Amino acid sequence: MTATPLVEARDLVAGYVPGVDILRGCTLELHDGEIVGVIGPNGAGKSTLIKAMFGLLAARSGTVHFRGEDITFSTPHRLVAKGIGYVPQVANVFPTLTVNENLEMGTYLRPREFRKRVEAVDALFPRIGERRKQRAGSLSGGERQMLAMARALMMDPQVLFLDEPSAGLSPVFQDQVFDRVREINAGGVAIVMVEQNARRCLEIADRGYVLDQGRNAHTGGGRDLLHDPKVIELYLGTLAQAD
Amino acid sequence: MQQSRLGSVLILLAVALLWPTVGSAVGGDEPETPTTTTGAAGVQAYEGTLTEAGEPVEGVTIRVETLEGEEVGAVESGADGRWNVPITVPGRYRVTIDTDTLPDGVDLTDADATTFETDVFPGRPTVVLFALGEAVGTGGPNDLERLAQSTTNGLKFGLIIAMAAIGLSLIFATTGLINFAHGELVTLGAVIAWFLNARGPRWPLVIAGLLSVAICGLFGGVLERTVWRPLRARQVGLFQLFVITIGLSLIIRHVLLIWFGGQRRGYLDYRIQTQWELGPVSITPRDLAIMALSALILVGVATILQRTRMGKATRAVADNVDLSEASGIDVQRVILVVWIAGAALAAIGGIFLGAIESVDWQMGTRLLLLMFAAVILGGLGTAYGAMVGGIIVGLVTEISTIWAPSALKLVFALGAMVLALLVRPQGILGRAERIG
Numbered sequence: 001m002t003a004t005p006l007v008e009a010r011d012l013v014a015g016y017v018p019g020v021d022i023l024r025g026c027t028l029e030l031h032d033g034e035i036v037g038v039i040g041p042n043g044a045g046k047s048t049l050i051k052a053m054f055g056l057l058a059a060r061s062g063t064v065h066f067r068g069e070d071i072t073f074s075t076p077h078r079l080v081a082k083g084i085g086y087v088p089q090v091a092n093v094f095p096t097l098t099v100n101e102n103l104e105m106g107t108y109l110r111p112r113e114f115r116k117r118v119e120a121v122d123a124l125f126p127r128i129g130e131r132r133k134q135r136a137g138s139l140s141g142g143e144r145q146m147l148a149m150a151r152a153l154m155m156d157p158q159v160l161f162l163d164e165p166s167a168g169l170s171p172v173f174q175d176q177v178f179d180r181v182r183e184i185n186a187g188g189v190a191i192v193m194v195e196q197n198a199r200r201c202l203e204i205a206d207r208g209y210v211l212d213q214g215r216n217a218h219t220g221g222g223r224d225l226l227h228d229p230k231v232i233e234l235y236l237g238t239l240a241q242a243d
Numbered sequence: 244m245q246q247s248r249l250g251s252v253l254i255l256l257a258v259a260l261l262w263p264t265v266g267s268a269v270g271g272d273e274p275e276t277p278t279t280t281t282g283a284a285g286v287q288a289y290e291g292t293l294t295e296a297g298e299p300v301e302g303v304t305i306r307v308e309t310l311e312g313e314e315v316g317a318v319e320s321g322a323d324g325r326w327n328v329p330i331t332v333p334g335r336y337r338v339t340i341d342t343d344t345l346p347d348g349v350d351l352t353d354a355d356a357t358t359f360e361t362d363v364f365p366g367r368p369t370v371v372l373f374a375l376g377e378a379v380g381t382g383g384p385n386d387l388e389r390l391a392q393s394t395t396n397g398l399k400f401g402l403i404i405a406m407a408a409i410g411l412s413l414i415f416a417t418t419g420l421i422n423f424a425h426g427e428l429v430t431l432g433a434v435i436a437w438f439l440n441a442r443g444p445r446w447p448l449v450i451a452g453l454l455s456v457a458i459c460g461l462f463g464g465v466l467e468r469t470v471w472r473p474l475r476a477r478q479v480g481l482f483q484l485f486v487i488t489i490g491l492s493l494i495i496r497h498v499l500l501i502w503f504g505g506q507r508r509g510y511l512d513y514r515i516q517t518q519w520e521l522g523p524v525s526i527t528p529r530d531l532a533i534m535a536l537s538a539l540i541l542v543g544v545a546t547i548l549q550r551t552r553m554g555k556a557t558r559a560v561a562d563n564v565d566l567s568e569a570s571g572i573d574v575q576r577v578i579l580v581v582w583i584a585g586a587a588l589a590a591i592g593g594i595f596l597g598a599i600e601s602v603d604w605q606m607g608t609r610l611l612l613l614m615f616a617a618v619i620l621g622g623l624g625t626a627y628g629a630m631v632g633g634i635i636v637g638l639v640t641e642i643s644t645i646w647a648p649s650a651l652k653l654v655f656a657l658g659a660m661v662l663a664l665l666v667r668p669q670g671i672l673g674r675a676e677r678i679g
Contacts, residue, residue, distance in 0.1 A: 056565055080571035088569065094562040096625070097555070105559045109571040111552060151570065 004068045005029040006190050007053065007084075007159055012062035014052040021060065022048040024214035028192070030159065035181065035191045037205030037222060039198040039235060044211040046194040047089060050161045053192075054086045055079055066159075081109050085157035089164040089194075092148035095137030099128060102136050102147055106154025114154070121150045124183060142173030149180060153189075160184065162193045166200065178204055198236055202226045210235060288368045289338050289361075290327040292320075295349050295375040299324025304341035305371075310360070312337075319344075333365045340373045352376045386645070388523040393641045395524045399599065401637020402537035407592030408614040408629040409544060410463075410585020416561035416624035417578050420471065421485045424492035425589060425614060429607030431495065432459045432590025433597035434503050441511045448512040452594045456587045463586025466491075467579050492608070499604045507601040533595045540591065541630050544584075548626055557581060561624055613640070613656055620660040622673025631671055635659060 007030040015021040023045045030036050038046050051057040053064050055076045064072045066082060076086065094102050103121065107114045122129035125146045131139065136147060145165055152160060165181065166174040174197065182204055185191050195201035202208050205222035210231055218231055225231050289307055293300040299322065306317045307328045315336060320326040330336065339358045342351065351357065352374040363369045411425045432455050439451035446454075470491075474484060516527040548554035560567045560577045567574050589607075596606060613636050614629075621632025636656045643655035663671060 054569070056568065075573075076565075076568035077571045077573050080569065086569040088566060091563050091566060094559045094566060096562050097558060101555055101558075104555060105567070105570045105572065108552070108556060108559075155571065 005031050005065075006034075006067060007192070008065045009049070009053050010063050010065075012049065012052050012064070013060040014048055014057050014062075015060065016048075016057070022214055023052060025062065026211065026214065027216055028053070028209055030190050030192055032190055033185070033188065034206045035185050035193060035204060035222075037198075037201040037208040038192065038194045038211060039196075039201055039208060040211035040217070041235060043213075045214040046211055047163050048214075049211065050086070050163050050192065050194050054084065054161055056086075077109075080155060080157075083155070083158040084161065085152035085155060085159065085189075086161045087145075087148045087152045087163060087165065089167055093136040093139070093144045093151070095135065097136055098132065099134055099136055099139070099147060100132040102151050103128075103132075103154055106151040109155065113156075117154045117156060120156075121153050124153070124180065125150045142169050142176070145169060145173070145177060146180070149177075149184070153184065157189060160189050160191045162191060164194055164196055166195065166197050174200065199226065286329075286367065287333050287363050287365055288327050288329040289336070289363060289371050290325070290368045291371045291373065293324045293326065293373060293375060300346060300349055300375060302344060302346070304344040305373075306339045306341065308337050308339070310335060310337060327368070330363050333363050335360060335362050338371045345375070349375050389645050390642065391523040392525070393645050394638060395526060397638035397641030398634065399526075399530055399534050399537075399637070400641055401634035402534055402541065403592045403595050403599075403633075404610065404613050404617050404637050405630040405633025406537055406540055406595075407589045407610060408617045408633045409588050409626050410581070411589075411614050412618045412621075412624060412629035413557065413561065413581045413626055414585055415618070417557070417564070417574075417581050418471065418475065419481050421481075421488065423485065423488040423611070424495060425585075426607030426609070426611035427492050427495040427499075428459060428463065428586045428589035429593035429596070429610055430499060430604060431462065431607075432456060432593035433602045433606060434499055434593075434604070435459065435590075436594045437503075437508060437510060437597060437602045441508065445511070448510050448594075448598070451510075452591075455594060456590045459590030460583045460587035463582040464579055466586075467582035471582075472575060472578075496604060496608060503602075503604050505604060507603040509601050510598055513598055530599055533599060537591075537595060540588070544588070544626065545630070553577070553580060612653060613637075616656045616660045620663050620670060622670025625670075625672050628670050628672040635663075635671075 007028075009026065009028045012023050012026045013021050014023045022043075026045065026049050028036065028038070028049065038049060040046050048057065052059050055071070055074050055078075059072055062072070063070060066079070066084065069082075071079060071082070074082075080086075094105060097105065103118055104111070104114060107117055127143060128147050128150050131143070136144065139147060149160075149162070149165065162181065165177045169177065178200055181191060181193060193201060193205065202222040202225050208218075208220060208222045208225045209216060210218040210225065212234075217234075218225060218228065220228065226236070289305075291305075293303055299320075301320055301322050301324065303320045303326075304317055305320070305326050305328060307315045307330070309315060315330065316328040318326050318328050328338075337358055337360050340351070342357055345351075356374070359371050361369055361371065407425070407429050410428070411422055414420055414422050414425075435458055436448065436452045436455035439446050439454055440448045444451075470487075471484070474487070513529040516529050518525040518527055519531070546554075548558060556567065556572045556577050557580070559570065559572060560574050560581075564574055567577070592610075593607060596610070600606075614633070617632035617636045618629050619632070620635060621628030621630065636659065639659040640652040640656045643652060647655065667673070
């Protein structure tokens with residue numbers, strides 16, 4: 001672990017409706033080369049945390065730093081230029097644009113790099129490469145998730161924020177998503193992944209954060225959390241114990 | 244105090260009760276043909292005024308007969324074009340204009356409309372209108388020729404609607420705003436061009452027009468920066484924003500009314516032109532040039548949207564604002580460009596419309612409903628939808644005038660919209676999205 005984290009969110013407070021805070025002081029660190037999993041029950045503020053870190057939601061207090069630089073109030077498109085990518089949970093492709101145009105939007109800030117990057121991304125997601133001329137709105141949910149990740153990778157980011165990448169996908173596609181996340185990480189991209197599927201997430205995560213009601217409830221290594229009796233009881237369910 | 248008020252109320256009441264009598268007495272004093280003041284039997288009569296192009300037509304015989312063909316009265320129109328045939332027994336009669344007595348060069352606009360059967364009621368006159376003017380009935384074009392002409396007119400009108408509606412659609416797509424003031428951008432374009440061409444510096448229309456388009460584009464950009472962006476940043480709801488656009492529309496329209504006045508005016512250039520006869524269609528070189536330019540501009544806009552980086556980014560923002568931000572697109576900048584381009588396109592539409600018809604302070608407002616119909620018909624939020632929808636709306640409105648009164652034009656445009664939505668709820672080019 002390096003001294004300054006790659007991304008550091010400290011005591012973030014944020015919400016959608018005035019006067020109602022969803023995040024009530026969350027802290028998260030991401031170091032180079034890590035996969036960090038964020039889990040917790042519904043409404044814990046997992047997606048809100050990622051949106052606030054990415055500037056899609058204005059923080060009411062707290063700070064976000066990227067390589068030591070304060071990015072709390074940066075707009076998302078500036079963060080993309082700095083090397084942060086984000087894949088939303090829903091509405092994660094441009095439906096009326098073709099697959100190719102979706103990828104082009106991925107390199108909107110550096111159009112010259114499109115050719116080079118699209119080869120790298122095609123290698124990772126061959127299925128997307130076959131459908132380049134098709135409208136993204138006609139893809140299946142799993143294909144869309146792949147395209148969404150491919151688009152975010154077009155800028156060759158250092159950090160990727162993934163919001164529930166496996167949500168709503170069939171088990172086969174879920175496996176593929178987690179495999180790809182691992183591959184992307186192996187390529188040197190640090191990842192923050194919010195997941196409903198807590199066990200699968202913690203299995204591949206270096207470290208995990210358990211959120212509850214907008215606050216950090218537990219923090220630890222991915223495997224450690226997976227076997228922590230308290231976490232099992234509260235968030236993973238009894239099935240986990242049987243493993 | 245109390246009494247005087249009661250008094251005035253009583254006077255008013257009396258006036259109200261006596262009104263019909265007062266009215267008829269005044270009517271009797273009006274300069275009419277002398278035969279009318281028969282008095283005793285009551286004042287019921289058939290009457291009317293014969294005019295052609297605003298000038299009274301004198302000496303035309305009007306006959307009234309019973310339905311059995313028994314003549315009740317005949318009269319010639321006076322020097323002021325008025326005629327009046329008093330009737331003793333109220334009922335239904337046949338009123339005929341004697342076309343042989345029409346002066347040379349004056350015809351009925353509808354050659355068959357020489358006779359009307361109408362009722363006359365006790366105590367009041369029934370007005371019968373004989374429309375004089377250029378004959379359109381006989382010797383006119385047949386249905387096919389009229390169809391060809393209407394199609395051309397519709398295409399001309401539709402191309403303009405399409406151009407003006409692109410901004411409306413893209414502004415909605417990128418910001419969710421329903422811009423009720425979009426019609427005023429059309430008017431503004433026409434009025435500024437008129438000022439530069441016919442009033443102020445008297446520049447040629449081409450230069451005045453280009454300058455007007457630039458000014459309107461700038462105006463759109465300023466509106467976005469000073470009104471819409473700050474309001475969006477404060478997260479004002481879309482309905483509130485919609486109401487603000489209504490207010491803005493009223494403000495701009497009435498400022499234009501004060502500055503420009505309520506009358507219709509024309510540009511100095513391209514005013515009088517000889518029609519070219521192209522097969523069954525006659526069209527002025529001006530209108531043909533406007534159609535060509537409009538088509539060229541639409542193709543240009545489509546190419547920009549399809550091929551350029553900014554065009555693709557615009558479509559991306561129209562699809563999904565947050566994802567665009569997450570892709571590195573400066574969404575606010577794209578919206579600014581959309582406002583500038585949308586306002587400029589509306590202004591071009593206004594200038595073209597002003598050249599074809601005339602410039603007035605409400606021209607854009609009248610176009611607004613058609614633009615909305617075009618945008619919804621074509622598919623809300625897509626520029627191509629606005630284009631296709633605009634052309635369809637233009638065609639439907641003009642072609643409907645072959646068979647239906649032109650006052651019903653709008654009804655047909657909206658009818659086409661409803662019909663299209665019943666078949667394709669997302670609009671013609673709107674895309675139903677696959678779910679899952």
